[in-house]
Structures are given as C-alpha cells and as structure tokens.
Amino acid sequence: MPSSAPYQPLLLKILHAVSGILAIAAMITGFLVYNTFDGRFGKLPIPSVDSIIDVHGTFAVFFFVIFPVFALYSFHAGNKRLLQKDSFQKLTEINKPIWWVSLQRIANTLMLISGALAVLSGRMMKEEWLPTGQLNHTWYYLHLTAWVVIVCCLAIHILMSSKVGGLQLLISIFSGKIRPEDSPQKWSTRLRNWFSNSSVNFAGGINHSLHNNLPLTVAEIIVLVGIVAALILPLVISN
Template identity: 60%
Template sequence: MNRSAPYQPLILRILHGVSGILAIGAIISGFLVYNTFDKRFGQIPIPKINPIQDIHGTLGLFFLILLPFFAFYSFHAGKRRLIQPDSIQKLTQFGTPIWWISLQRLVNTEMLIAAVLAVISGRMMKEEWLPTGELDHIWYYAHLIAWMIMICCVAVHVLMSAKVGGVPLLLSILSWKFRPEDSPVNWYSHLRGWLSNFPNNFQGEINQFRASNSLLKMIEVIVLGGIMAAFVLPLFFSGGE
C-alpha cells in the first residue's frame, strides 16, 4: 500500500461507514415519518410506507447500539478530528486552510452531540403519538431539531472532508485495503493483550482523560452520559412531555 496516500484505520472505516449508513437511513426514514404523520412545515407527495415508523425506529436502535463504540473511538483514537482548544480562535482566520480544518472539527463534534439528542428524544417518544396526531410533545420537537441538525452536520461533514482532504481522503475512507498491522486477524490478540494489562491501561485512559483539553473532556462526558441515558431512561419513563 502507498504510504504517502491518506490512510484511515480499518476499525475507524468500519465504525464510520456503518454508523454513517445507519444515520443517513434514519434521516431519510425520519423525513418519511414526518411526511406521513406531520406535514405541518410542508410535504412531498410520495406514496405512504405503512411500516415506516417501525423502520425508522429499528434504524435508530441499531445506530444507538453502535454509537457508544464510535463515540469512544472518536474521543480517544480520533480526538484530533474533534474540536481542539484553539479551534474557536482559528475560526477567525477565515478562508485559510486551518479555518477549514477547524470548521470540520467543530462540525464533527456537533454531530456527536446532535446524535445523542436524537437517540435520547427518539427513545423517549411513544409510538402512538404521531399516528394519533399528538404532535406537540416536547420530545417530538427535540427529535425534529436533532434531525435537522444531523442533516446539516452530515452535509457539511462530507463537504469539509472533500475540501480538506480532497478526493484522496474520500477514497481512503471508502477503501477496504489495510496495512498488515491493521488486519482484523490481529484484533483479538490486541484485545487480549489490553485486557491482560487492564489496570495499567485503565489508569492510562484516566490519565489521558485528565490531560485532554477541558472543552473536549466536558463534551465527552455529555456525549457518553447522554448515550447511557438513552439506554436507561426508557426503563424508568415510558415517554411523556
């Protein structure tokens, strides 16, 4: 493999690709749900898909299951792609390369936050609300807001990736080629080695967390805490205002 070409770790490409497919599927099916039951802000005259709410919920559930792994990877191995301590300051350098990179990092971070809002609000909704015309619940409005933010973030994420890295970066994300040290056959041995030295590795993760920039640290707590809440809250609340 050409070492001068952009290279994305295989695990990142898998997590990024699967979560991206699920997110886009949830966005499209989410619009179809709105187009079927709501229509207050406009609609498209397309045939009704009767099980669309179930399809949207299933995509959302699989996205939620994958989200903790993708988020953890993003905040640790992929933290350079997220907001940095000087990212806001760099946004004042309009039109420069660092401005584009900082904007991409900001959008990537916002997308994780929007994803958490989407899964929490989706989990807190009741299936019967929309079919029965109950459209004024707070959780439904929160879900709509998260849906709109996700659309903007995904669009800008793709555009920024093309702008920052061009075609080579996009191809590196889509490529299935990987380096020998990145082979899936090594994943089990890496995991076993990490678990065998778990106390030191765990302490290393804690030290890394403490040493990270405070803004990203706070966002990581919000995102991972929000994902946990999306799993736990429906066990205690059956949905409501």
C-alpha cells in the same frame, strides 16, 4: 494508491461505514415519518407510507447498537478529527486550511452530541404519538431538533472532507490496503491492551484530558451520559 494518500484504519472505515449507512437510513426514514404524520414546517408531495414508523424504528435500533462503539472510537482513537482546544479560535482564520479543518472538527463533534440526543429522544417517544396527532411532546421536538442538526453537520462533514482531503481522502476511504498492525487478527490483543492501559491510567487520563482538551472531554461526557440515559430512562419513566 498514491504514496501521499492518507491511511484510514480498517476499524475506523468499518465503523464509519456502518454507522454512516444506518444514520443516513434513519434520517431519510425519519423525514418520511415527519412528512407522513406532521409536515407543519413544510413537506414534500410524496406518497405516505403507513409502516414508515416501524421502518424508521428498525434503523434507529441498529444505529443505537453501533453508536456507542463508534462514539468511543471517535473520542479516543479518532480524537484528532474532533473538537480541539483551539478550534473555535481557529475559525477566525477564514479561508485558511485550518479554518476548514476546525469547522469540520466542530461539526463532527456536534454530530456525535446530536446523535446521542437523537437516540435518547427517540427512545423516549411513543409510537402512537404521531399517528394519533400528538405532535407537541417535548421529546418529539428534541428529536426533530437532533435530526436538523445531524443533517446540517453531515453536510458540513461531507463538504469539508472534500475540501480538506479531496480525491486522496476518497481513495483512502475505499482503499483495500491494510497495514500489518491494523490486521483484524490483532484487534483482540490491541483491545485488551487498550482496556489494560485505560484501567491503569484512568485517573491520569482524565486529568490529561481536562487540561489538554477540556471541550472535547465535556462533549464525550455529554454523549456518554446521553447513551446511558437512553438505556435507563425508558425503563423508569412512563410517558
């Protein structure tokens, strides 16, 4: 592995791989659901799959399980890859490296927000809506919107990763190299320390975040509220 190649923490690689696979599977099957039962905005001439809603729902459930963990990791340990205080300002520096990095950070953050919208709107939908031709529900339109945004942001994420990191980033993603402090045996200790520090410095951490990166703090709140709403709303609201 080249010495100049960036290092990807093992937990990040695992969460990134699992959530990425589940998200892509949910997106593909989600399109097949749309293609089978809707198609108003264009469709592909491919065979319909009657059980595709169940398949899509299965991938969506597994994604919903891993998404909160990935989101929390991203907003904290991986916050350098997300929206920064000056990210939108840096978009004026076209064709400079910071422009590519800033665009990727914005896309990554928007993808997390859209992921929260996707799980919330998906949880609020009813399985019988599409098979019976009920295509005008607000939650369904929100689900379609989230799908479009995630696809666009994923494309930007992949393109910008290739532009910014190139071959070295690809090598680091698939590398089996693990630093001693990144060993799975130390995850429980690091997790306890993280929770301990978080509880002690909770107020100070919020104050620090609000002053140093308010946009990212707002994005995290939106995502966490979306996840909690996805857990609670289907239990208290009947569509």
